Amino acid sequence: MYSEQIKQLQSHFKSHSKSKEYIGHTAKVHSVGWSCDGKRLASGSYDKSVSIYTLDKEILNKETTYKGHGGSVDQLCWHKTHADLLSTASGDKSVRIWDIRVQKCVATINTKGENINITWAPDGETIAVGNKEDLVTFIDAKTNKIKSEEQYNFEVNEISWNNTSEFFYLTNGQGCIHILSYPDLEVQHVLKAHPATCICIEFDPTGKYFATGSADALVSLWDVDELACLRVFTRMEWPVRTISFSHDGQLLASASEDLLIDIAFVESGDKIADITVEAATFTVAWHPSRNLLAYACDDKDTYDRKRDAGNLKVWGFPVE
Template structure:
């Protein structure tokens, strides 16, 4: 399938939490689009105020949050396609997302912190401070117990969702952490960066389980929903040796 209706770059996509036929995309053409893969077409287009770079679907599937390059976050009602609210921030907004219950909304920012908001009130409940560099990415454990944050300081922090307490730091990478993903059971965490390996950690201890060698920077990783199989894609920019195996999606699996 190829979806071609965006008129600019597509920087991020997100699947509906419970409906495997629906996904949404954040476009540099100042739109958010919802796609039905059964019909291979866009079923809703929402115009926004800026070039969109981050997008997340709420756990109940009723809301999409999208962040743009001007640090504006827009919340969209997926049933009507209408904007619920827009919130402008006075700091750099990076990845965004809800906890598994959908009552908390998280933002990674350029101040080395993660503001946590009550949702839908969008009142600041807590600010998780654990990094000395920009917080870039965030992911939530499928069991609802932990969330992890990746930072420009090349470290990963693991936090308890209930208490917002940082329980461990993972400092093994040398470059800014660009992507994180918990395994289906919440036991493992994959972290990727410009390092030439993907770090796989045991969540309960932070200990390294294995590192996966790569030949170019890795900016996206995703675990299989039921098995210890990790999908990842590496950078394929022209500055790298084209003879290397780049520009491909790879899978890595191992037994428990």
């Protein structure tokens, strides 16, 4: 049924398997993400800074570095429809919003704890940030004021809205996915997704599926409407830390402490390609309109193995 598509994709990546590496930071990169128009890539690092790169066909150029956070930048998230707005969550107990047009921070929102997760609702109106104490703070993106806070009595890992911003999802330490209505945050469903900690969650661009990655080394694919698990991707051997759907929803990238990033065909689970890496991978992100995958690993400096490299890579360029 899908064999022709699978063959085409496998063949595409045989000739488009080049990775390009960019040194962006002086310490490890925790998070990468593309702007909604695909023209820019942002990276957030343990060195407290955010770097912005511009993509021109096959070339990525570093545009600027934003400083201001007093702690590690653990996760970043672009506005879903406004290509110039970027939000960052930091261990310095704040969220910052950056405007690429003026190249500076346009808002700093102080929160109660060390922030580790951030997500921007697809309708652009709300930013949610989760901290190490399992408190989720909801910020009004128009006024940059805190709207509400929710304290959970379980380990909250990644958080996300669905594609219509009507439901809010969070993954937890007991392997569950909590689905809450938004904005009233009433629990609608609790899915027992994995036997181990549920680490990451991602919605596919078509709105049909979401996927979760777990400490059990599995990635599960769910039907958004039926809330049924459709298939499980089993090629990883270590806890799955980060996942990303490609722009057309055909591919799912998964990464962990395995020394490869797995690229799977969503509808069948078939392997399309894999990317060999030298260290644990923290973050992966597909480009919003091209088959290019940005990622960052726990790489060490080539000359000083004790030092983190602070680099990121983009895979999927044509092999010369």
